Amino acid sequence: RVNGERLWQNLMEMAAIGATDKGGNSRLTLSPEDSAGRRKFIADCQQLGMTVTSDAIGNLFCRYAGTDSRADAVVMGSHLDTQPKGGRFDGVYGVLAALEVIRTFSDAGIRPKRSVEIAVWTNEEGARFTPAMMGSAVFAGIMPLAEALERQDSDGISVERALKQEQWAGESPFGRPFDAYFEAHIEQGPVLEASQRTIGVVTGGQAIRWLDITVEGHSAHAGTTPMASRRDALLAVAAMAAELERVAARFAPEGMLTIGELTIASPSRNTIPGSITLSLDLRHPDDEVLARFDSECRLALAAVAEGRGVQVTVKQHWLSAATPFDSDCVDRVDSAARMLGYIHQRIISGAGHDAIHIAKHCPTTMIFIPCAGGISHNEAESIEPDHAEQGANVLLQAVWGRANR
Amino acid sequence: RVNGERLWQNLMEMAAIGATDKGGNSRLTLSPEDSAGRRKFIADCQQLGMTVTSDAIGNLFCRYAGTDSRADAVVMGSHLDTQPKGGRFDGVYGVLAALEVIRTFSDAGIRPKRSVEIAVWTNEEGARFTPAMMGSAVFAGIMPLAEALERQDSDGISVERALKQEQWAGESPFGRPFDAYFEAHIEQGPVLEASQRTIGVVTGGQAIRWLDITVEGHSAHAGTTPMASRRDALLAVAAMAAELERVAARFAPEGMLTIGELTIASPSRNTIPGSITLSLDLRHPDDEVLARFDSECRLALAAVAEGRGVQVTVKQHWLSAATPFDSDCVDRVDSAARMLGYIHQRIISGAGHDAIHIAKHCPTTMIFIPCAGGISHNEAESIEPDHAEQGANVLLQAVWGRANR
Ligand SMILES: NC(=O)NCCC(=O)O
Numbered sequence: 165r166v167n168g169e170r171l172w173q174n175l176m177e178m179a180a181i182g183a184t185d186k187g188g189n190s191r192l193t194l195s196p197e198d199s200a201g202r203r204k205f206i207a208d209c210q211q212l213g214m215t216v217t218s219d220a221i222g223n224l225f226c227r228y229a230g231t232d233s234r235a236d237a238v239v240m241g242s243h244l245d246t247q248p249k250g251g252r253f254d255g256v257y258g259v260l261a262a263l264e265v266i267r268t269f270s271d272a273g274i275r276p277k278r279s280v281e282i283a284v285w286t287n288e289e290g291a292r293f294t295p296a297m298m299g300s301a302v303f304a305g306i307m308p309l310a311e312a313l314e315r316q317d318s319d320g321i322s323v324e325r326a327l328k329q330e331q332w333a334g335e336s337p338f339g340r341p342f343d344a345y346f347e348a349h350i351e352q353g354p355v356l357e358a359s360q361r362t363i364g365v366v367t368g369g370q371a372i373r374w375l376d377i378t379v380e381g382h383s384a385h386a387g388t389t390p391m392a393s394r395r396d397a398l399l400a401v402a403a404m405a406a407e408l409e410r411v412a413a414r415f416a417p418e419g420m421l422t423i424g425e426l427t428i429a430s431p432s433r434n435t436i437p438g439s440i441t442l443s444l445d446l447r448h449p450d451d452e453v454l455a456r457f458d459s460e461c462r463l464a465l466a467a468v469a470e471g472r473g474v475q476v477t478v479k480q481h482w483l484s485a486a487t488p489f490d491s492d493c494v495d496r497v498d499s500a501a502r503m504l505g506y507i508h509q510r511i512i513s514g515a516g517h518d519a520i521h522i523a524k525h526c527p528t529t530m531i532f533i534p535c536a537g538g539i540s541h542n543e544a545e546s547i548e549p550d551h552a553e554q555g556a557n558v559l560l561q562a563v564w565g566r567a568n569r
Numbered sequence: 570r571v572n573g574e575r576l577w578q579n580l581m582e583m584a585a586i587g588a589t590d591k592g593g594n595s596r597l598t599l600s601p602e603d604s605a606g607r608r609k610f611i612a613d614c615q616q617l618g619m620t621v622t623s624d625a626i627g628n629l630f631c632r633y634a635g636t637d638s639r640a641d642a643v644v645m646g647s648h649l650d651t652q653p654k655g656g657r658f659d660g661v662y663g664v665l666a667a668l669e670v671i672r673t674f675s676d677a678g679i680r681p682k683r684s685v686e687i688a689v690w691t692n693e694e695g696a697r698f699t700p701a702m703m704g705s706a707v708f709a710g711i712m713p714l715a716e717a718l719e720r721q722d723s724d725g726i727s728v729e730r731a732l733k734q735e736q737w738a739g740e741s742p743f744g745r746p747f748d749a750y751f752e753a754h755i756e757q758g759p760v761l762e763a764s765q766r767t768i769g770v771v772t773g774g775q776a777i778r779w780l781d782i783t784v785e786g787h788s789a790h791a792g793t794t795p796m797a798s799r800r801d802a803l804l805a806v807a808a809m810a811a812e813l814e815r816v817a818a819r820f821a822p823e824g825m826l827t828i829g830e831l832t833i834a835s836p837s838r839n840t841i842p843g844s845i846t847l848s849l850d851l852r853h854p855d856d857e858v859l860a861r862f863d864s865e866c867r868l869a870l871a872a873v874a875e876g877r878g879v880q881v882t883v884k885q886h887w888l889s890a891a892t893p894f895d896s897d898c899v900d901r902v903d904s905a906a907r908m909l910g911y912i913h914q915r916i917i918s919g920a921g922h923d924a925i926h927i928a929k930h931c932p933t934t935m936i937f938i939p940c941a942g943g944i945s946h947n948e949a950e951s952i953e954p955d956h957a958e959q960g961a962n963v964l965l966q967a968v969w970g971r972a973n974r
């Protein structure tokens with residue numbers, strides 16, 4: 165069994181790095197705050213005699229050597245980066261639960277047959293550089309390294325430059341074989357809390373599509389241009405958003421739709437917006453239904469644009485297909501939860517996770533614990549210490565079993 | 570009569586300063602580009618033997634001495650600053666038409682009884698620092714200097730600092746008496762073009778209200794938060810904009826409504842927006858109707874907020890009351906247009922102008938010329954050289970008459 169108090173204390177120590185005034189965390193990927201968090205984690209791993217390497221996209225791998233040095237490692241992990249104003253547990257919980265598992269091995273003086281590693285994936289959030297889950301995508305060969313390195317943040321700084329500034333790029337090879345990958349994470353949704361379960365046995369992840377939308381109207385003077393002759397990009401976007409909300413209702417309750425970014429070109433109070441860009445995040449557990457959801461959104465956008473005399477263009481920015489997890493790994497998590505006497509249920513992940521990419525590389529699954537009100541990507545994100553401990557115990561058992569296979 | 574070709578050439582020379590790639594101008598107030606435009610203008614005035622002063626908000630006054638040095642001056646003018654992506658004529662036309670008037674006096678070797686000045690008002694556009702028409706407001710005692718100096722742009726640079734950087738603050742006293750003020754300007758609307766008139770005799774300006782709106786919902790994860798339990802600030806704002814559009818329709822055709830700025834706090838593609846700020850520009854020729862328009866907008870905002878479980882707060886940012894112009898000045902413009910044989914009509918200004926503030930200080934009016942398609946606050950802003958010449962001739966006659974009164 166893990167030491168729940170030590171895990172919680174470690175979570176609070178990490179939360180002090182890049183703390184926000186409202187009790188959340190701001191450690192954007194490859195920022196000085198992110199680096200400070202990584203350095204603390206590395207120091208803790210080194211104290212346990214773990215070896216630390218990184219790859220060219222800055223993913224970290226901290227290895228606790230097994231008795232059979234030729235056998236592929238069992239890997240745990242998640243991410244330490246956060247949203248611009250994120251919570252204290254998204255990603256961090258999975259990394260520190262994994263550290264607690266190794267500490268428990270180390271305290272007990274035991275070594276599994278296979279080595280056990282903790283992976284810290286670069287840029288899981290996708291908030292500073294898109295897409296999300298970048299480091300795991302490059303590791304798993306889903307995104308070419310060169311493409312990832314070119315991505316820029318809103319200040320025009322590339323991933324390549326940020327990696328150089330923060331000095332995280334190393335030599336560890338991409339696509340090295342893993343025996344299996346287990347990621348513990350907060351659910352970030354309300355399902356477990358509502359059904360009063362403490363462990364989610366994650367059977368897969370839903371499909372995600374990110375679209376880039378541009379609306380071109382005509383900028384003109386706010387005080388002299390008759391309402392009837394305007395081609396106001398902002399009012400057009402508002403009408404589009406209302407239509408998109410109606411489309412989403414047709415795909416309820418599984419279908420989800422979010423406009424997270426919206427930027428007016430050259431905004432000014434007394435100028436009718438002429439050009440607007442916005443993002444659209446669409447999700448559904450079923451790839452085919454998501455494809456239909458996507459096309460109905462495009463039809464709705466085109467109809468509003470036509471009616472208002474504005475131009476709309478829609479480009480796919482990123483796609484992540486629905487991903488089933490490995491049945492052996494899922495079963496190990498399920499049995500561990502049952503053996504430990506924790507109330508659990510099977511669940512599909514609404515969020516994208518590094519595990520979704522790693523599932524293409526090796527047998528993979530995830531363990532969810534509840535978060536208060538299902539709130540995440542918010543400074544108010546909160547979990548129970550008891551649930552944190554239970555999730556880490558399930559991780560311990562599942563990994564121990566697999567690593568001695 | 571003025572020299573139309575010289576006026577046009579001078580307009581094109583100014584348009585070369587801060588030129589944008591789409592044929593417009595970007596000379597934000599108190600930027601290096603704005604300063605370059607001012608320096609060119611000052612050099613041209615000095616060639617005519619005019620004396621140049623400035624006041625503490627950076628308004629410029631270039632004086633062509635009359636025969637009676639104790640008589641109050643007749644002042645012409647407008648502004649040289651532009652929108653972030655503005656046109657070549659908004660403001661600039663009034664300043665350079667005034668310069669052409671003085672050149673015509675100078676060529677003819679004549680001096681009116683009263684001195685004639687050209688005023689270049691600081692920050693008319695309100696794009697970099699709000700509110701619009703700042704320099705004329707401070708001159709006319711409508712806004713305290715200290716308040717204006719504190720206003721900051723989106724980079725946190727204050728008017729005070731920008732004035733120091735660009736070195737435009739001088740000693741000329743605020744509120745010095747003027748005999749009268751005449752401002753030539755492009756209409757920035759479609760009225761003159763539609764009625765095929767070339768001169769607008771401006772009888773006053775409509776009322777303007779600027780509101781600041783904040784909408785607070787709840788930020789949460791885009792992939793895990795069921796649509797039914799979201800408090801999405803962006804979808805709320807979209808619904809609000811649709812309602813505001815409906816309110817505006819009830820005040821058609823005079824009522825005008827524009828959302829020119831909209832900012833999501835900590836935007837991220839996969840985070841439901843939790844907090845959004847936006848601007849609202851409301852206009853109507855009648856103060857009382859505008860007040861009703863304003864309250865109906867607030868009611869509509871509150872109703873949407875209530876229905877969606879979000880908070881909305883509305884603050885008045887700026888108010889400019891409907892302003893009638895002086896009948897002697899208006900009549901002089903009207904007679905000049907008639908005498909010159911130009912097709913003219915009386916018109917109310919939809920845009921705010923420095924003349925609106927100066928009207929509180931001395932007898933004032935404006936002269937409008939058409940602009941293509943009524944388009945302004947847009948790089949595509951365009952006028953006919955012939956109309957530019959006609960407007961300057963009307964200005965010449967009206968000012969000459971008043972200055973010899
Ligand atoms: N877990 C998480 O917040 N991932 C970011 C990718 C997503 O948008 O789902």
Ligand SMILES: NC(=O)NCCC(=O)O
Nearest residue numbers: 387434694701920921922
């Ligand atoms: N003329 C002009 O564009 N003025 C700016 C103030 C306004 O918004 O009307």
